[in-house]
């Protein structure tokens with residue numbers, strides 16, 4: 001098999017492709033030939049050495065998601081599974097121990113316990129199957145499981161063009177919320193107004209073409225007729241950006257921070273007192289600790305994708321050999337949706 005290995009932290013050039021023997025499934029395991037592997041922002045951070053909880057120390061293989069065909073089964077696994085198209089659930093990839101590097105999914109073949117390979121219902125596009133749970137679970141876990149988003153509430157979603165932002169728009173629409181997408185450029189706003197994966201009621205552009213922050217909170221106050229936003233679902237969270245969020249947050253509102261895309265900076269928390277408002281953190285790992293709930297939520301995501309209610313916007317598909325290019329392009333942040341690695345063809 002082929003496997004991507006990061007031998008030292010750094011730029012995309014640190015992603016190397018190595019040959020290894022095809023793994024043999026042990027008792028109760030299956031070997032999946034991966035055809036769809038979602039590339040996530042966490043993978044970029046791990047490669048750069050900014051996410052050691054995920055990567056440990058090098059060498060490690062990035063990759064949290066994957067889908068493909070079962071092509072070998074171990075003892076005590078029914079041979080009738082051979083050829084089945086499956087998605088690896090969130091319990092894969094695994095760590096070999098608490099101190100050893102993660103065994104990620106950037107590879108052609110992956111061995112998991114048979115119970116970790118979920119059958120993919122008809123109607124789920126195969127190329128999207130390995131990209132679904134991370135974005136939609138992150139959004140569902142925060143907005144529905146933790147926040148209990150209500151019909152008619154106003155939710156604002158920064159990084160609207162990211163895979164998590166688009167998933168959040170679908171989750172929020174299902175909850176009956178009013179949805180404002182925030183994006184940095186007019187060019188992306190144009191795209192987000194037309195694509196079916198984006199379920200925003202309004203799009204607000206937050207930056208000038210030269211990169212300066214606009215006073216975008218005023219636009220939010222205009223849209224909400226002076227009431228402000230009930231819930232922010234925010235991976236940006238920088239100083240001035242967070243300040244703007246606090247300014248247009250409604251009394252008793254909540255800002256959920258689940259990423260740190262912007263540099264940290266001073267923030268005026270004073271309005272939170274008057275507004276009785278909260279800034280909270282969110283990490284998907286919290287939901288994954290509840291294995292039965294997380295598994296049920298993943299199956300529900302597959303069902304909703306199969307029925308067409310949820311969908312993934314595929315920005316571009318890369319072969320395994322182009323992994324450096326994929327990371328470089330993703331780092332530019334000009335895409336809308338998700339990049340996919342296709343380690344082997346169907």
Ligand SMILES: NC(=O)c1ccc[n+]([C@@H]2O[C@H](COP(=O)([O-])OP(=O)(O)OC[C@H]3O[C@@H](n4cnc5c(N)ncnc54)[C@H](OP(=O)(O)O)[C@@H]3O)[C@@H](O)[C@H]2O)c1
Nearest residue numbers: 040041159160161162163164183184235258259261283284
């Ligand atoms: N806490 C968790 O459990 C969890 C789980 C999954 C993902 N995440 C986080 O979710 C975020 C999105 O993940 P992804 O894989 O979907 O990422 P992605 O596809 O790489 O999305 C990046 C997008 O973020 C926006 N962005 C980037 N830098 C920015 C900046 N400095 N200021 C404002 N916006 C910026 C841009 O969207 P626009 O051009 O539309 O503004 C960019 O296209 C990441 O921060 C990731 O770490 C967190």
